[in-house]
Amino acid sequence: xxxxxxxxxxxxxxxxxxxxxxxxxxxxxxxxxxxxxxxxxxxxxxxxxxxxxxxxxxxxxxxxxxxxxxxxxxxxxxxxxxxxxxxxxxxxxxxxxxxxxxxxxxxxxxxxxxxxxxxxxxxxxxxxxxxxxxxxxxxxxxxxxxxxxxxxxxxxxxxxxxxxxx
Amino acid sequence: xxxxxxxxxxxxxxxxxxxxxxxxxxxxxxxxxxxxxxxxxxxxxxxxxxxxxxxxxxxxxxxxxxxxxxxxxxxxxxxxxxxxxxxxxxxxxxxxxxxxxxxxxxxxxxxxxxxxxxxxxxxxxxxxxxxxxxxxxxxxxxxxxxxxxxxxxxxxxxxxxxxxxxxxxxxxxxxxxxxxxxxxxxxxxxxxxxxxxxxxxxxxxxxxxxxxxxxxxxxxxxxxxxxxxxxxxxxxxxxxxxxxxxxxxxxxxxxxxxxxxxxxxxxxxxxxxxxxxxxxxxxxxxxxxxxxxxxxxxxxxxxxxxxxxxxxxxxxxxxxxxxxxxxxxxxxxxxxxxxxxxxxxxxxxxxxxxxxxxxxxxxxxxxxxxxxxxxxxxxxxxxxxxxxxxxxxxxxxxxxxxxxxxxxxxxxxxxxxxxxxxxxxxxxxxxxxxxxxxxxxxxxxxxxxxxxxxxxxxxxxxxxxxxxxxxxxxxxxxxxxxxxxxxxxxxxxxxxxxxxxxxxxxxxxxxxxxxxxxxxxxxxxxxxxxxxxxxxxxxxxxxxxxxxxxxxxx
Numbered sequence: 001x002x003x004x005x006x007x008x009x010x011x012x013x014x015x016x017x018x019x020x021x022x023x024x025x026x027x028x029x030x031x032x033x034x035x036x037x038x039x040x041x042x043x044x045x046x047x048x049x050x051x052x053x054x055x056x057x058x059x060x061x062x063x064x065x066x067x068x069x070x071x072x073x074x075x076x077x078x079x080x081x082x083x084x085x086x087x088x089x090x091x092x093x094x095x096x097x098x099x100x101x102x103x104x105x106x107x108x109x110x111x112x113x114x115x116x117x118x119x120x121x122x123x124x125x126x127x128x129x130x131x132x133x134x135x136x137x138x139x140x141x142x143x144x145x146x147x148x149x150x151x152x153x154x155x156x157x158x159x160x161x162x163x164x165x166x
Numbered sequence: 167x168x169x170x171x172x173x174x175x176x177x178x179x180x181x182x183x184x185x186x187x188x189x190x191x192x193x194x195x196x197x198x199x200x201x202x203x204x205x206x207x208x209x210x211x212x213x214x215x216x217x218x219x220x221x222x223x224x225x226x227x228x229x230x231x232x233x234x235x236x237x238x239x240x241x242x243x244x245x246x247x248x249x250x251x252x253x254x255x256x257x258x259x260x261x262x263x264x265x266x267x268x269x270x271x272x273x274x275x276x277x278x279x280x281x282x283x284x285x286x287x288x289x290x291x292x293x294x295x296x297x298x299x300x301x302x303x304x305x306x307x308x309x310x311x312x313x314x315x316x317x318x319x320x321x322x323x324x325x326x327x328x329x330x331x332x333x334x335x336x337x338x339x340x341x342x343x344x345x346x347x348x349x350x351x352x353x354x355x356x357x358x359x360x361x362x363x364x365x366x367x368x369x370x371x372x373x374x375x376x377x378x379x380x381x382x383x384x385x386x387x388x389x390x391x392x393x394x395x396x397x398x399x400x401x402x403x404x405x406x407x408x409x410x411x412x413x414x415x416x417x418x419x420x421x422x423x424x425x426x427x428x429x430x431x432x433x434x435x436x437x438x439x440x441x442x443x444x445x446x447x448x449x450x451x452x453x454x455x456x457x458x459x460x461x462x463x464x465x466x467x468x469x470x471x472x473x474x475x476x477x478x479x480x481x482x483x484x485x486x487x488x489x490x491x492x493x494x495x496x497x498x499x500x501x502x503x504x505x506x507x508x509x510x511x512x513x514x515x516x517x518x519x520x521x522x523x524x525x526x527x528x529x530x531x532x533x534x535x536x537x538x539x540x541x542x543x544x545x546x547x548x549x550x551x552x553x554x555x556x557x558x559x560x561x562x563x564x565x566x567x568x569x570x571x572x573x574x575x576x577x578x579x580x581x582x583x584x585x586x587x588x589x590x591x592x593x594x595x596x597x598x599x600x601x602x603x604x605x606x607x608x609x610x611x612x613x614x615x616x617x618x619x620x621x622x623x624x625x626x627x628x629x630x631x632x633x634x635x636x637x638x639x640x641x642x643x644x645x646x647x648x649x650x651x652x653x654x655x656x657x658x659x660x661x662x663x664x665x666x667x668x669x670x671x672x673x674x675x676x677x678x679x680x681x682x683x684x685x686x687x688x689x690x691x692x693x694x695x696x697x698x699x700x701x702x703x704x705x706x707x708x709x710x711x712x713x714x715x716x717x718x719x720x
Contacts, residue, residue: 084204084287086327090404093324098439112197114188114205121323132196145180147173149317150393151444152324158393158444159173159317160451 003135006104006126008142010135013128015054015075017108033077040065047072056108059088063095070101078124080109089122096123096153113137117144123153167228167538168313168458170278177321178275181282185209186268193265208288208326210256210281211267212590219588220259220267221284222274226294226312226336227255227541231528234539236277238524244270249524251509251517253581253630254333255293255541256284260588282320287328289319289400294336295343296506296542299459300550302498305355306363308338310455311392314447315353318393325400329407330415332400333372340661345543347371347380347663348635350417351399356386363389369399369429370421373629377665378418381426383433389452391437393445398437402429462536462551467501472554479558486561488610489572494557503554505535507547507564508571508579512604515597516582517545526567534560543632544581546574577619577686578604581632585625585642586649592625594642594649599623599678606679616686619699620658635659637700638685639666640678651678655685655711656703667708670716684714 004013015031022034024042032049036057039046046053054075055066066076076095078088088107095101106126107119113133116124120142129138151158170178185205192202206212210221222237229237237257241249244266250258262270274280283290292312299307315334319325325332337344338355346352352368365387371380387395399417406424408414421429480487495504507527509517519527527547531539534556535549542548547569552560564570573579580603583589585596600623607613622636626643633639639654650672657666673681686699688711693702703711 083201084327085409086287086325086329087405087409089324089327090401112201112205114184115327118321118323118326144184145177145321147176147180148323149177149320150322156444160314160454161444161448163171163173163454 002131003129003133003138004126005129005135005138006106008139010139017056017077033075036061036065039069043069050074054104056106057091059085059091061091063091063099066095066101067099070095070099070103073101073103075104075106075126076101077106077108077128080107080111082109083111083115089118092119092122092124093153113141114144116141121148121152121154167230168225168309168455174278178278178280181280181321182268182271182275185271189264189268204286204327207286208283209267209271210284211264212285213264217261218264218267220262220270220281221252222249222257222259222279222281223284223291224256224279224541225316226292226298226309227296227543228309229539229541230277231531231537231539233277233279234524234528234531236273236279238521238528240270240273241524242521248518248520250515250584251519251541251545251547253543253545253583253632254284254291255296255543256291257541258584260584285331287330287332288326289322289328289332289334292316292319292334292336293344293543295339296540296548297343297495297504297550298338299461300497300499300502300504301339301343302496303341304339304498305357306338307456307459308336308344308355309459310452311338311353311355312336313455313458314392314451315396318396318445322400325404328400328404329409330412330417332403332417334396342659342661342663345632345635345659345663348373348377348632348659349380351396352380353392358386365389365392365395367395367399369433370418370426371663372416372418373632373634374416375413375627375629376416376418377629377634378422379663379665380418381421381429383426383430390447390449391441392447394440394443395433395437397445398433398440401436402432406432461499464499464502464551465553467553467555469500469554472501475555476557483558485572486558488614489561489570490557492572492574492576492614493570497551499551501554503552503557505549505552505557505560506542506574507549507569508573509546509569510573510579510604511568511571512578512601512608514568515584515587516580516600519547523567523569526563526569530560530563544579546579572610573613575618575620576613577607577616577621577638577682578613580604580621580623581636582623583625583630585623585631589625589630591628592642593627593644594625594651595675596623596625596631596642599640599642599651599675602675602679603682606683616690617698619686621682622657632659633657634665635663636666637703638682643672645672649675651675653678653681653685653715655708656700658700669708670712681715685711688714 033054056077212219335344335349348371354366367384368380540548582596586592624631624633635657652672654666
């Protein structure tokens, strides 16, 4: 069972991830995370299931199709097909900073414990963890650094603006 | 020079701890080779042909004497007593053991040094003019801007897993000594007609297997917008740069595919969202960065008196006169000079320095140049602030240490990558080729007669030895498992950077030096008064060189 770390705590995951091949007819009951393409195609129908529906996308997909939906969606997940694909980091910042998404931003797929600190700074608040990671280890990874030079979602002010205040 | 405050120290010590943990997890088998790869590369650690290699960052080439002494200690304790200056102004250790690397990093941190982002698909060490701050032809000292970029790019959370590596260079002088046209981003500090400071932004240049001269995407970017604009470029690259093919993944390929105009539009569109955001530079931050690069306490010297002393010494000592003519440059302050220490002595791999030389340099920096020294992308060192009247004394100290070779800018001041002797990417060796050429061209009068002639060697098409922009470029190639060398002519760095043309079929290692001699002969026989090699090449084109080199033996 994959673990979920959310807002710095290990929690039970109430959501069910629906894979990319899913159709409108095959969707299960309950809280589900559907692929972006399906959401875009059946937006009006799926909208009815709010707040028990969420969307996931791959890092290489544009986030723009969600720009009208960020207020309504409770959760958006970004999938990392492989940990070296850094597009999801930009996707996270765009969702948070440009489209003001305030819900749960979840990293799914293949990423490393060593990237969680960066992901967190790019706005990710939840991480579906590989079995091999202990939750404690993952939680400590979020604290790899406690100070940073440039602004991002977590601490929008670059250090130079904070240095001046201090 | 920049001095760390509590924030910089904290970030660096957390990095040392983080990497120690990563190394431990790797050694315990909790990280696979594949996973450890980008993590160790982002800390400058390669697994090489014969041993690991650790690349230490030298931000924009600045070092102080305490750092030199620490490097000397590290090369002695953890390596074989020498290190190597790279074409990115960094320093490499070629023989550390894997397990020692966390300790080396901890030692480096005590003198505000590290290996952060010296490799990997992230933003690398920002480079600049080795004469920054002392060059008479600069608009402003570029180093404060380099430091601002260093801080912004260090552990940037969004841009740590780019499609490929990313290199930024900054130039602020009328003569480009930072190769801004062949970087992923070249930042040229300029003034507009109103006298305001800003930047000309060049994108998509680079060497490597697809050499490209960069395109200007913005003629004038006002000073405060530097970071937001860089962020916009990086975001476009991160999102749209190719990731399917490592060899098509640099930003130059994206810029070329979109066309520079469309790329520029994309950047402007992205920038519209970031402009005037929190990353906009404040006057206070620019001043703070500048405060670390103020002029050292120069004396008021009588330039004419100094000059006459130097001339008298030169008249008595022809060797000193030679060194003055090639290795000593004009300084913006009267009575001072900038001195280039050649690391291109025959018999030593270009750019190599021993522990004892590092310690001597530390002492010399303290005594002659306010405790600071610089690395150059040509793989030499610079003492930037030497009193002219002390030049002779300095020269006397450099000579026995093998650091006074008077060959700067000549055919023996060879840029060369470590090549097949060390690097696992290389197709062919570089060092023995450089050495053979240096030994062949040992007559200084002849070398001086040849004048400015840049010869660059890369052991493979990744072009770490910048062969595309050498007047003569040598590229190691692999032909059915054997090492061969392709010769290229007519490249140049600087304001009119251009890429070299391939001469023809490649040669075996034992033929290279005689081919270079033939090329030089064509120049000597055809030059007109005052013409440098590159001018003669421009006038004649490649044909006469080709004819001579490939002429059938009669």
